[in-house]
Amino acid sequence: MGDERSEREYWDDIMGSQQGIFGNDAPSVAGNSAMTEFANARAVPTPEGLAISLQCERDGRPQTVVAEYPELIAIKYGISPHIAYGQAVAQGHKIPYLNGPATQWGYDPNMKRWFPNAACRCGAPIQPRISVAEAESALRAAQAAPWIEVAIVTQLSNFCAKMAGR
Numbered sequence: 718m719g720d721e722r723s724e725r726e727y728w729d730d731i732m733g734s735q736q737g738i739f740g741n742d743a744p745s746v747a748g749n750s751a752m753t754e755f756a757n758a759r760a761v762p763t764p765e766g767l768a769i770s771l772q773c774e775r776d777g778r779p780q781t782v783v784a785e786y787p788e789l790i791a792i793k794y795g796i797s798p799h800i801a802y803g804q805a806v807a808q809g810h811k812i813p814y815l816n817g818p819a820t821q822w823g824y825d826p827n828m829k830r831w832f833p834n835a836a837c838r839c840g841a842p843i844q845p846r847i848s849v850a851e852a853e854s855a856l857r858a859a860q861a862a863p864w865i866e867v868a869i870v871t872q873l874s875n876f877c878a879k880m881a882g883r
């Protein structure tokens with residue numbers, strides 16, 4: 718999980734660079750995003766991960782939560798990213814493309830979606846729901862860009878599949 722970035726400038730940078738990479742044929746997950754319960758939520762694949770921007774429901778502050786690609790791989794295999802990588806990170810292993818501490822994620826069994834346990838500065842929860850289909854779509858876009866190496870995606874996928882089988 719990257720840092721939450723709430724500055725509008727940062728978001729504009731992402732949108733600007735995004736245009737150059739994907740153009741009009743963008744394999745964006747924004748169009749089919751099912752995160753409709755969050756007003757104005759947008760999900761865009763970036764080099765750092767799937768950037769989800771939304772507004773705090775309490776005070777309206779713009780928020781950006783970045784779900785990093787290793788986290789999306791764990792979600793794809795139905796396991797919490799924290800459970801998948803937490804032990805390895807605690808033992809000092811470096812997980813490729815995973816920056817910062819392993820974030821706690823939750824699972825909403827009714828919606829069948831995962832969410833990061835993030836929060837706004839005011840304390841209100843920022844927990845955009847991510848479906849497995851959205852995680853897969855973002856991973857495909859990242860490999861096509863290419864922002865992540867297929868070999869490493871395969872390695873992390875095998876790791877998560879093994880862990881999910883336990």
Ligand SMILES: [Zn+2]
Binds near residue numbers: 776777840841
């Ligand atoms: Zn807030």
